Amino acid sequence: MLVNKSKLFGQYSITRIATALCSLVLGAALASHSSAEADIGALQSSTLIYNARIIDGSESPAYLGAVRVINDGIVELGDLSPRPGEYVIDAKGLVLAPGFIDTHSHHDDDGALAKHPDALPLLTQGITTSVFGQDGGHNYPLGGFLKGFDQNPSSVNVASYVGHNTLRDRVMGDDAKRVATEVEVDAMRAMLLEELAAGALGLSTGLEYEPGIYSQTAEVLVLAKATAAQGGRYISHVRSEDRFLWDAMDEIIEIGKQTGMPVQISHIKLAAKNLWGQSSTLLKKLEAARAEGINITADVYPYEYWQSTMWVLLPDRNADNLDEIKFVLEQLTPASGVIFTRFEPNPSYVNQSVAEIAALRGSSEVQTFSALLKEADAWSQAHDGASAESIMGKSMTESDIEAFIAWKHSNICSDGGFEGHPRGHGAFPRVLAHYVRDKNVIALETAVAAMTSRAADHLGFTGRGRIAPGMKADLVLFDPDTIQDHAGIRDGQVLSTGVHSVWVNGQLVLDDGAATGARSGRVLRRAL
Structure with a gap:
């Protein structure tokens, strides 16, 4: 978090800590944190994020300002001054937006x-x-x-x-x-x-x-x-x-x-x-x-690229229809663009394309596609109908x-x-x-x-998606100049970077790119 953490204890009065501890005894729903620093965050109820480039979700131009959060909600924004005992965060000009x-x-x-x-x-x-x-x-x-x-x-x-x-x-x-x-x-x-x-x-x-x-x-x-x-x-x-x-x-x-x-x-x-x-x-x-x-x-x-199964490419679900498979590979997604993320009959095929597997087998791409469908179907039938394969297919421009x-x-x-x-x-x-x-x-x-x-x-959510008084404090602080995805088609589980901090219902859940251990998420149900 962009804050001088060494001064955190100085921001809390004895009365403030005692009040928070009493609320714990009374059973207030405060999240469990894995570190002492996160525990401190759970005790406070008011946070001021200042010097932020606020993009409030309305498409209005960004502006420099501050946001005050009390408990799980946004209560105030603009040119704000810290209150006694308030948890204060210098956003250092990064973008503060509603949580995605x-x-x-x-x-x-x-x-x-x-x-x-x-x-x-x-x-x-x-x-x-x-x-x-x-x-x-x-x-x-x-x-x-x-x-x-x-x-x-x-x-x-x-x-x-x-x-x-x-x-x-x-x-x-x-x-x-x-x-x-x-x-x-x-x-x-x-x-x-x-x-x-x-x-x-x-x-x-x-x-x-x-x-x-x-x-x-x-x-x-x-x-x-x-x-x-x-x-x-x-x-x-x-x-x-x-x-x-x-x-x-x-x-x-x-x-x-x-x-x-x-x-x-x-x-x-x-x-x-x-x-x-x-x-x-x-x-x-x-x-x-x-x-x-x-x-x-x-x-x-x-x-x-999309992700689904091989079968979704064949409306008639017929693995022997080679003309249909030929159409698929010529018009919908090329064999080089069909890459397995899972193939239970032969897990070594994961991250390989149908074109690469065809070359390994010494078979045509159409015949290979057909054979792989049949092998997946046989595996599925032998395992109580469990899904046997998943692919990514390149079909968009x-x-x-x-x-x-x-x-x-x-x-x-x-x-x-x-x-x-x-x-x-x-x-x-x-x-x-x-x-x-x-x-x-x-x-x-x-x-x-x-x-x-x-x-x-x-x-149909009315209390989220904007930075405004009365909205829930789901917030993300990120650097628009450095934010970047790193996951690729053949290495899909690489974390993104550039998101510094995230709050969910007013609690800090991501701090400088690391999880805090807070579990403040809620179930959002349709209003009945």
Whole structure:
């Protein structure tokens, strides 16, 4: 932290410390810290951060000033003087912004955040809130999942959607590769209402994935209308991001039109060569929908590579269709751009591309792709249906990414986790370094808004995403001249740098790039 730590004890009166200790005895919920310095931070209730370049999330120009935090909230900002006994921090002209909100995250996959509650890959990006339940999948039952974070908080706030694919799996089981019956849709709806009552933000779909790919729009609409009636929202990995993109856009627009609720496109992209350069056409389509009163938005991550499975490239799920595989490698993603982050039948293939594996095997790229699909499927069947592989595929182009980042109704997301794609460790700093500082695609104030207030609006959060009196004190202090992502496609788990300090609900959770041990994150539930 940018403060003279040797003088901390001098800032506390005997009465102030005694009062804090009494509150501990009475059971006040103060976070547990791993160091004496962090313990001192827990005892104080008022913090003044001064000499900060404040970017408040509204897109207004940055200004030099101070912010006062009492307990978990922002109470005052401007030209402020320290109060007696106040914890004072000299920001030394660095940017102080609202904490970044990751609207589409997989940092909960396989219980990862619960296993790593210090959330260092998130905090070193400036992320203070992470939203789960994406692509149609969520932790079921949601009430128990969220209660786990109530009882054992992490260093970041969490929230979740309800996943359509999860509901479909629970209701239809192994027989989910077909259109659902009316009775089955009603059963999904009943489960959905239970999960919404647990505080879910709304409904998420992954219509390019199993088993959502087998659903009809009518099924999704039943669930979406039920969600809208409860004041929820809709977020979707749409039915296609490549060859059937325009039909997929029509579907989500129609869902927004019929339900009247906000709808969000997950990780908007143009993932096919014949679509490259058509970002302006897509954005005009979305703006036309907005002009009709449809509240459609998008989130976007700053990479040309996506991460999913090999099967997502084959709508017919046929590993023997070599003509289809040839089309995929020629038009959607080249064999050199398909890189494994996991391959259970042969873990040595991790970080290798299909082109490299084909060369090792002495086989064509098409035949190799087909064979790898079959090997993964055989492994999965032998292990009770467990997922056998994960890939990154290069399918996007830089100019389209820039256009989506610059759209005034998009916000930044990571779509990442603790493993795999580098976006889980670097998405937010990459935007600030590459698209703001290096390429000047958007202004710094606009980028911060896309990570904070805009994201909060898209989620329905009213108390976060801005620096203003009455807002929760989720804050990030970073150096715009040095902030940088370091995770790469073949070394995805390298921490970002340039984020100096992070506060979550008023508590310091990252100090000079190191976790403090504070676990001040909260579960953010939809208002019921």
